[in-house]
Amino acid sequence: MPGLIALASRALRSGRGRWGALLLLALLCVPIALPYFTPFPGIGLAWFDLYQRAMPRQRLAGPVTIVEIDAESLRTLGQWPWPRTRLARLIERIGKHGARAIGIDIVMPEPDQTSPEALLGRLDEPPSAVVDALAAMPRNDSVLTETIKRHPVVLGAAGFDAAAPSTTVGLRTWPLVRGGELIGAALRHYPYALVSLPPFQAAASGQGLLSVDLERGVLRRVPLVSTVGAAMVPAFSLELVRVAIEASPIEVETRAGEVAALRVGELRVPAQPSGEAWIHFSRSTPDRYVSALGVLSDRVQSNWFKDKIVIIALTGLGLVDYKTTPLGEYVPGVEAHAQLIESFFDGRHLQRPAWLPAAEAAAFALLAAVLIWAVPVMRRYLAVFLWLALSILVCAIGFGAFAWSGLLVDAANMLIALFLVFASLIAAALAQADHDRRASQQSLRAAREAAARVAGELEAARRIQLGILPRSEASFAGEARFELAAAIEPARAVGGDLYDFFMLDSRHLFLHVADVSGKGLPASLLMAITKVLMKSIALRAAGASEGLLTQANVEISRDNPESHFVTAFAAVLDVDQGELRYWTAGHDTPFVLDAGSACQLDRSGSGPPLSVLPDYRYPQQRHRLAPGSLLVLFTDGVSEAEDPAGGQYGKERLLRCLTRLPPDTSAQAALAAIHADVTRFVAGAPASDDLTLVVLRWLGSRRD
């Protein structure tokens, strides 16, 4: 599982997240480009509603008047259903005032139950006068049929997906002309229909479908043409227009076997390939409505019906046929037809052409490509601004296209897709930052571990370095001819100073101090080499050690690529006689303290440090020690020890310290006194150089 996460993280981060985002882009382009599919349909529809709410249709012409059989009409004139003679009277009044077409948004599939002959059937043993009178009266349906005949009436029918009482499979239609091959399967199909009685249909001037389908509870589009059984049926609204302008048959314009538009006379209404039209709603207004009561009581204003399309509809029966519009208004179903007719006349058509999804996909791909190119190289907050700017651009395009040409651009899906691409890029950037942080933590830990390892190795080197130096108190136990004391303090963990002493034979003591130039590990390595070399040369030469430093110089010069050099003082003491033979290589010569007076050994025979002049021959010098005298060997860590102010201890102070020593001071006590004096002078300042002290006290001749 962690391997899987690491793999996913690496895939996400590859190419700074660009590969993942590109893949996402490609995947999202497909559903966006598909014409009849949106990846997030509900959001797309809600976005279209947003366009309508922001920019509802401005009502220009008012070609439609709705005569509503409202609650007041029902209260005053009696409950529904009314006798059809009253409906006939309503139609007569409307027709008389010059309506161009009269639509009846009421389906009448059964005979009128209030007709005289129907009443007669219901009466129990009616008197003969009543029977005669009723029999002499015309049937209500006949009256209405005659009225329908005299006026340009369009009947409404309802499509049904399943059989119900009173539904049929056929209805009277006025022929539609097909302007090309039409694959009928694309149209909305109703197997059954609820229609008015055949005499009404025969008498009418037209018939259209009232049915609309809601999408997620909202009325957005209406089929302009659909099929009932085998017949193509126009929408109620379209049929009303046809009758009103006395046009030739409605023409279905096709493109590639699908509906492109519908033509009624001069009017061309673009349609979706399925024959549907989106309605651009304007705000609901009472201006569209007049009450049936007013019409029947002859309170008609001249502008209500003259040259108008009039729809008679029932609105007073509670909320039977109310629908929600994209504007969020709850309006009678008839208003959809009325508004559609208005928009036909205003030339305001909403469209989502077949090419639009492909254009949306192309625009999305372009904008996403901008994000993919820019986001990985931008500062994070600027990237957010870029994304916001592109999103605003998409919104602007959507609203602009809607305002200018009624194009329904699915900006919501583009916004979501754009956000997904942006989010994947940001996620990749965050994953990268997380990865970098982990990596830096790891490298920090590695560095600390390495430092600790080096510190451990330095500690080990220090132990080894100090371990190879002899300990004076352990070396010459029981020795009566001399005393030796030695101390070393490296300035760093490992240093370049060294000392050594050992007996060449029973009579000759070899001792030396040396200082390798430089500090730390390189110097200490050369120091170890020097020590081994000096010892081996000294032991090989034994008593006859004239060429001691000369030989050491040759060896050290040979294998010293780093150009370090070594200052050294080496001596052989005849411990029986006090005869000191010594060699100096660029090193300060030891002090000799004899009977209270101190001086330095003669350095006239001193040569340069070892490894400076490979061919140099170091001369031997001699000095005879008096019994009880002290020989103090030191390195420049003593003479050049510094106090906090940068002042040097100096050889003068060393000299004074030596002369202050009481007579017969042991080697150990002398070393302790010098060390204390230097420590007091330095006063805690950090040492810059190794400090080495070796004190020899020759006690005198055994055979004297």
Add this chain to the structure above:
Amino acid sequence: MDLNPTSQDGALVLRPAGRIDHATADAFQAALQPHLEQARAGAAPVVLDMQGVDYISSVGLRVLMMAARQAHDQQGRLVVAGLTPLVKEVFEISRFNLVFEVYDDVAGALAPKGGGE
């Protein structure tokens, strides 16, 4: 470290100043290095005028030694002049006067051969 390079009688004169010890040796070496190619066969010597140097430790001597070796490899000359007493003592103890030509002053260094110590 600023070596204040000047030209005197056709010779390059460098003037280090202060202490040359473990703290300043690296800077001294870095400053010296670019001038060393002037020490060529047949050219005038490169002179290190040490009047301003109070103290030189073994680390500083090592820088001088490496510089001298490079000059020697190029068949050129690198000489020192104007040693202060402390530096002079360091030179004497370490016998660097066997490694370098040491002169009392720059004029001595530039005088016809034989004006050395």
